[in-house]
Amino acid sequence: LLLVNDTDGTLVSFSMLRSQQVIAPSEFITDGEFKAVGVDVDTIYVVVKRTINGSTKYFVEKFDSTLTLDCAVSGGAASSVTAANLAGKTVKVIADGVVLGDVTANSSGVITFPRASTTSYQVGINHDVEITTMPVEPRLQSGNLRGFKKRIIRVNAEFYQTQSASVNGQEVEFRQFDTAVLDSSVAQYTGIKKMGPFLGFDYEGSITITQPVPLKMTLLFLDYQVSVGQ
16 A cells, blocks of 8 residues: 655555564655655556756656666666666665665766666665564563563564665675675675674564665565573
C-alpha cells in the first residue's frame, strides 16, 4: 500500500501479510516532494516536484530495482553525461560498480566523471537507508522484561546479493582480499554475516541497519543474542 503524504511530500509504503498479521511501514524521502503515485501491474510510477537551478520542475519517475541512486540516469562506457533533471545538483557517480564520489552537475546538467566507465555507469542523488527493528521484548519464565535495560550482544544477518551494509554502526565486510580487488566492484554476497560484540545498554534493544555507500543490499532476516540487566 503506497500513500503520498501531502503535508511533507514523503511517500509511505505498507508491506502487509495478513495471514501472519504483519504490517511493516516504510518512509520514502526524496530531494523534493512526492506529489502522486501509481502502479501499473508491478511497476511503480511517481510524480515528483523538484527544484532544478532555482526553478520548480515536475518529473514522472519510475522505481527501478537495478539502480541504487535516486533520480538516477545510467548507461555504458562514458566519461560524462548530460542529465537535465540533475542540473546544479551534487550527485554520486558509480562507474563499473565502484562508487567514485561526489560531483556537482553544471547549470546545463553536464556531469564529468572522476574517471571514465568501461562497462556501466550510474549517476544520481544519494539517499540514506535505515532499517530499525522493533524493541526487543524477551519473555522468560519470570515474566516479560520490557521495562529492563537490554544489550544486543551479537547479530547474525542473512543477506542476498549484497555489497554494502552496516549493523549498529559496524560496517559489514563484503570485500574479499584473496584476489586482485583494487579499483574493482565489490562482489555480491549471499549468506550470513556475524557481527559483534556490541556495547551499551538501553531500554529498547533495537538493531539498526544502514548503508555506508549506495550499492546493492537485500536483508532477509536477523538473528541475535541479547543480555538483560536486572
